[in-house]
Amino acid sequence: DSGVTQTPKHLITATGQRVTLRCSPRSGDLSVYWYQQSLDQGLQFLIQYYNGEERAKGNILERFSAQQFPDLHSELNLSSLELGDSALYFCASQSRDGELFFGEGSRLTVL
Amino acid sequence: AQKVTQAQTEISVVEKEDVTLDCVYETRDTTYYLFWYKQPPSGELVFLIRRNSFDEQNEISGRYSWNFQKSTSSFNFTITASQVVDSAVYFCALRGNYGGSQGNLIFGKGTKLSVKP
Numbered sequence: 001d002s003g004v005t006q007t008p009k010h011l012i013t014a015t016g017q018r019v020t021l022r023c024s025p026r027s028g029d030l031s032v033y034w035y036q037q038s039l040d041q042g043l044q045f046l047i048q049y050y051n052g053e054e055r056a057k058g059n060i061l062e063r064f065s066a067q068q069f070p071d072l073h074s075e076l077n078l079s080s081l082e083l084g085d086s087a088l089y090f091c092a093s094q095s096r097d098g099e100l101f102f103g104e105g106s107r108l109t110v111l
Numbered sequence: 112a113q114k115v116t117q118a119q120t121e122i123s124v125v126e127k128e129d130v131t132l133d134c135v136y137e138t139r140d141t142t143y144y145l146f147w148y149k150q151p152p153s154g155e156l157v158f159l160i161r162r163n164s165f166d167e168q169n170e171i172s173g174r175y176s177w178n179f180q181k182s183t184s185s186f187n188f189t190i191t192a193s194q195v196v197d198s199a200v201y202f203c204a205l206r207g208n209y210g211g212s213q214g215n216l217i218f219g220k221g222t223k224l225s226v227k228p
Contacts, residue, residue: 043202
């Protein structure tokens with residue numbers, strides 16, 4: 001158990017819909033990362049937040065957005081969903097010495 | 112640019128065989144970190160090892176060992192006497208001290224290891 005909690009574990013929705021994935025980092029960790037794992041693109045960095053502020057952006061689509069709240073949990077919002085958005089979405093929190101600890105992921109299926 | 116290449120897409124071995132997973136990386140950073148993660152069929156990413164660029168000592172942990180060679184930009188992972196429970200996808204990853212994304216990991220495409228009884 002990494003200490004990072006992600007909900008929901010599985011989500012099935014239709015094209016055009018919007019979903020929100022939630023992540024609670026390990027106690028004491030200030031930084032949260034979101035990654036997308038798809039069959040064709042592999043594991044790709046989406047976005048990073050540190051203590052509520054956006055720190056770095058990767059290959060995140062404009063239809064996707066994220067935020068980190070004062071209690072440090074983070075949400076990844078995916079809108080206007082397309083079939084190609086079906087993937088496993090990971091959240092990771094970063095310890096003070098720089099290690100990334102990954103949650104179990106949220107598996108999104110877009111039908 | 113930073114890049115991690117895992118040339119082996121899939122490997123299949125019989126239990127008790129030794130197997131080496133290759134990882135080659137590219138980076139312009141002088142300080143960087145290399146990682147291996149395991150992703151079993153259940154899907155979670157399990158951290159196995161971190162190695163920094165100044166430490167080229169090989170490491171052994173039980174049946175696992177890692178060979179880091181800066182001269183060839185490689186960080187290979189060997190499983191000795193493989194077991195069925197080792198079946199998983201293994202990812203090599205790189206993190207540099209670059210810009211605002213110091214913690215961001217660049218992953219290879221992964222190597223799927225199947226260990227047959």
